[in-house]
Amino acid sequence: MKTSIATVSISGELPEKLEAIARAGFDGVEIFENDFLAFDGSPRDVGRMVRDFGLEITLFQPFRDFEGMPEPYRKRTFDRAERKFDIMQELGTDLVLVCSNVSPVALGGIDRAAEDFRELGERAAKRGLRVGYEALAWGRHINDHRDAWEIVRRADHSSIGLILDSFHSLARKIDIGSIRSIPKDKIFIVQLADAPLIDMDLLYWSRHFRNMPGEGDLPVADFVAAIAETGYDGYFSLEIFNDQFRGGSAKAIAADGHRSLIYLGDQVRRKPNAAALSVTTMPDRAGVEGIAFIEFSVSETDARELVAMLHSLGFRRTAIHRTKKVSVYQQGEIRILINLETVGFAGAAYAVHGASAYAMALHVDDAAAALTRAVSLGAEHFAQPVRPGELEIPAIRGVGGGLIYLIDRKGELGRLWEIDFQPAEDDHVPRSAHLQTVDHVAQTVAYEEMLTWLLFYTSIFEARKSPMVDIIDPAGVVRSQVIDNDQGTLRITLNGAENRRTLAGHFLAEKFGSGIQHIALRTADIFATAEALRANGFNALPISPNYYGDVEARFGLDPELTERLKAENILYDRDEFGEYFQLYSGTFAEGFFFEIVERRDYRGYGAANAIFRIAALKKQIRPEGMPAR
Numbered sequence: 001m002k003t004s005i006a007t008v009s010i011s012g013e014l015p016e017k018l019e020a021i022a023r024a025g026f027d028g029v030e031i032f033e034n035d036f037l038a039f040d041g042s043p044r045d046v047g048r049m050v051r052d053f054g055l056e057i058t059l060f061q062p063f064r065d066f067e068g069m070p071e072p073y074r075k076r077t078f079d080r081a082e083r084k085f086d087i088m089q090e091l092g093t094d095l096v097l098v099c100s101n102v103s104p105v106a107l108g109g110i111d112r113a114a115e116d117f118r119e120l121g122e123r124a125a126k127r128g129l130r131v132g133y134e135a136l137a138w139g140r141h142i143n144d145h146r147d148a149w150e151i152v153r154r155a156d157h158s159s160i161g162l163i164l165d166s167f168h169s170l171a172r173k174i175d176i177g178s179i180r181s182i183p184k185d186k187i188f189i190v191q192l193a194d195a196p197l198i199d200m201d202l203l204y205w206s207r208h209f210r211n212m213p214g215e216g217d218l219p220v221a222d223f224v225a226a227i228a229e230t231g232y233d234g235y236f237s238l239e240i241f242n243d244q245f246r247g248g249s250a251k252a253i254a255a256d257g258h259r260s261l262i263y264l265g266d267q268v269r270r271k272p273n274a275a276a277l278s279v280t281t282m283p284d285r286a287g288v289e290g291i292a293f294i295e296f297s298v299s300e301t302d303a304r305e306l307v308a309m310l311h312s313l314g315f316r317r318t319a320i321h322r323t324k325k326v327s328v329y330q331q332g333e334i335r336i337l338i339n340l341e342t343v344g345f346a347g348a349a350y351a352v353h354g355a356s357a358y359a360m361a362l363h364v365d366d367a368a369a370a371l372t373r374a375v376s377l378g379a380e381h382f383a384q385p386v387r388p389g390e391l392e393i394p395a396i397r398g399v400g401g402g403l404i405y406l407i408d409r410k411g412e413l414g415r416l417w418e419i420d421f422q423p424a425e426d427d428h429v430p431r432s433a434h435l436q437t438v439d440h441v442a443q444t445v446a447y448e449e450m451l452t453w454l455l456f457y458t459s460i461f462e463a464r465k466s467p468m469v470d471i472i473d474p475a476g477v478v479r480s481q482v483i484d485n486d487q488g489t490l491r492i493t494l495n496g497a498e499n500r501r502t503l504a505g506h507f508l509a510e511k512f513g514s515g516i517q518h519i520a521l522r523t524a525d526i527f528a529t530a531e532a533l534r535a536n537g538f539n540a541l542p543i544s545p546n547y548y549g550d551v552e553a554r555f556g557l558d559p560e561l562t563e564r565l566k567a568e569n570i571l572y573d574r575d576e577f578g579e580y581f582q583l584y585s586g587t588f589a590e591g592f593f594f595e596i597v598e599r600r601d602y603r604g605y606g607a608a609n610a611i612f613r614i615a616a617l618k619k620q621i622r623p624e625g626m627p628a629r
């Protein structure tokens with residue numbers, strides 16, 4: 001699978017785009033005419049620059065409003081085409097995209113269009129050039145790849161072929177089975193884009209909301225599989241019109257694009273009849289059995305505050321690292337590590353972000369395989385020197401540059417707690433609060449990073465995304481996206497902040513970047529937990545009394561239950577599957593907090609309660625502009 005991306009897909013000036021595209025690992029680039037027109041250099045300069053970056057120009061596009069023109073437009077259209085051919089020859093590319101005509105003066109008729117293409121093919125052939133025809137979903141007469149193919153077939157010219165674009169075909173829900181019988185050498189190039197399902201005008205949807213395959217809701221992998229069945233193994237080229245990408249980081253968007261194609265190739269390879277596609281083979285997506293630990297890097301002062309909070313939550317210290325200043329606090333299967341090292345990655349993370357949950361460890365079936373897959377998909381492998389006898393835990397960089405450790409139950413990794421740690425008593429033993437496992441990890445990121453991390457998690461791990469929901473903060477909207485698996489053993493919520501006045505935005509500003517903002521811990525009995533917490537001196541986040549009248553009325557709760565919820569500051573929610581109970585801690589280190597949940601078959605995350613929780617938490621963080629405590 002050869003990879004390419006259109007210059008229109010990312011932000012910046014042409015040289016900046018090309019550099020990002022080359023660095024991300026693409027083989028080729030589509031030169032979008034406007035990017036070329038806006039650049040000061042000659043076509044030859046552009047061609048040289050592209051090749052200096054080690055890239056090939058896969059396509060020059062678009063050429064508009066060509067086929068079916070009546071005279072005198074027709075003649076002018078052919079003249080225009082000759083001018084484009086001149087540019088192509090100087091650029092050093094042999095393929096141009098003609099998109100279906102949208103002009104009101106264009107005439108219909110398959111044979112008329114085929115005739116125009118045959119003539120254009122003759123002219124292109126004289127210069128050794130080729131022309132690909134693409135049906136725009138909103139083309140005036142041609143808006144279906146099956147009709148475009150019929151025109152190409154009737155044009156019957158070796159220099160005329162078809163260009164397939166997943167967006168145009170999938171947005172119109174055209175049967176992709178129709179692709180399988182197209183001869184592979186008549187498919188000149190394949191363009192790919194995904195998009196979120198939004199009900200809107202096709203042109204507007206296409207020009208503003210396309211995204212990388214895997215980031216949206218269209219069946220792009222099925223589309224590619226149908227193409228692979230023809231035996232096509234040429235370029236797959238991303239063509240993403242997206243307002244956010246145009247304003248984003250060229251480097252990050254190009255990297256996402258490359259990851260999306262590699263992941264797509266891997267998905268298609270696993271389908272029947274896709275043998276033609278030459279793709280990187282890699283292990284399966286890693287199944288996640290749970291969160292093995294969460295690690296904080298803190299100062300001595302922060303540690304005292306955090307330990308007091310953990311004690312009140314019913315955690316006790318059970319182990320210490322054999323050589324590093326790291327303690328393990330445990331309850332049920334939950335392990336929280338407190339790292340006081342001032343050197344190494346933890347020390348660096350503290351220097352940049354202050355006290356933070358900078359690392360998490362995922363329990364996977366096979367850590368080595370998970371690491372191989374992650375690296376094949378462009379994740380950054382993390383390793384730092386370890387002392388003799390200590391384990392080198394496979395790790396990758398995740399959200400905010402934090403770490404994701406990968407742990408399995410095989411070999412030495414399965415004995416991590418014996419090898420790297422030794423048992424330790426705690427001088428304070430609180431009452432257990434019956435907390436069992438980590439229910440979910442909530443990571444706060446800038447809004448424009450959400451798709452990046454969504455693709456990161458779903459491509460590497462066996463996980464799926466749920467529809468994005470809006471969380472209303474008194475100071476703005478925060479978007480929230482759940483990534484989880486069927487078993488409920490991996491649950492991550494990504495919260496995307498658009499401004500810094502929201503609780504999430506404040507966290508990003510204070511922490512100098514994205515990271516874990518809260519961890520939800522699961523209990524099987526929220527009331528027993530609440531009682532133990534009270535005995536431990538836990539400070540629950542006070543919830544407005546007004547909330548309880550509303551929740552009682554909304555769900556028709558027994559007033560006695562409402563009273564109990566209110567007495568313990570427990571929030572309540574219900575979905576079609578069951579009930580949910582939530583209880584929060586106050587904040588630690590400018591915005592981090594713990595949540596305790598009980599799920600009675602409930603599948604969501606209490607989004608409806610977020611506004612009340614956020615309002616209460618905001619009372620605890622320092623107001624904008626106030627000095628730190």
Ligand SMILES: O=C(O)c1ccc(O)c(O)c1
Nearest residue numbers: 062097099134165206207
């Ligand atoms: O939006 C457009 O006009 C447009 C142009 C060229 C393409 O290849 C395409 O898919 C869309």
Ligand SMILES: [Mg+2]
Nearest residue numbers: 134165191239
């Ligand atoms: Mg296209």
